[in-house]
Amino acid sequence: MSSDILFYLFAVLTTGSALAVVLNKNTVASALSLLISLVGVAALFVLLDAFLLAALMVFVYAGAVVALFLFIVMLLDTYGGDRKPFKKATIVASAFALALLVLGLMTFTRRGSLETSVSAATTEVVPVGASLRAYGEQLFTTYLLPVQIVGFLLLIAMLGVIVLSKKFEGLEDVK
Numbered sequence: 001m002s003s004d005i006l007f008y009l010f011a012v013l014t015t016g017s018a019l020a021v022v023l024n025k026n027t028v029a030s031a032l033s034l035l036i037s038l039v040g041v042a043a044l045f046v047l048l049d050a051f052l053l054a055a056l057m058v059f060v061y062a063g064a065v066v067a068l069f070l071f072i073v074m075l076l077d078t079y080g081g082d083r084k085p086f087k088k089a090t091i092v093a094s095a096f097a098l099a100l101l102v103l104g105l106m107t108f109t110r111r112g113s114l115e116t117s118v119s120a121a122t123t124e125v126v127p128v129g130a131s132l133r134a135y136g137e138q139l140f141t142t143y144l145l146p147v148q149i150v151g152f153l154l155l156i157a158m159l160g161v162i163v164l165s166k167k168f169e170g171l172e173d174v175k
Contacts, residue, residue, distance in 0.1 A: 013040040039058065076164065
């Protein structure tokens with residue numbers, strides 16, 4: 001019963017902070033809300049007994065990526081500024097997408113409850129790849145190229161931010 005309460009607590013925390021990422025006007029506060037959201041996802045991984053994924057979520061995403069986002073935001077020196085109100089088409093499309101999401105979740109939940117009521121036999125789920133060795137083998141064999149591509153993309157993004165944030169002195173003379 002207490003794990004259910006913890007699940008709902010972390011789910012609300014994660015969802016609320018994810019909404020704060022999108023709705024916040026201040027970019028630094030939005031990045032910090034992303035940090036809280038990622039820590040909430042890591043806590044949900046802990047509830048699933050996926051401790052390695054939780055640690056990776058905290059170290060890689062919450063640590064490195066959010067620090068990189070904050071570094072980029074502070075280098076660009078952006079301010080929230082005035083936001084234009086949403087257009088009516090955007091509001092209608094968002095409401096339609098939300099309705100589809102709720103309908104899909106209700107269908108998925110209903111189908112899952114019907115299947116569990118039909119099959120009363122309990123089966124134990126064996127976790128696949130729960131060891132660090134299995135993750136390492138997958139990371140350095142099957143997923144080596146995507147990991148390298150993501151690393152290079154982050155490097156290129158950081159270099160692009162540095163170039164964009166540099167103030168060029170003699171640019172007015174060229175025009």
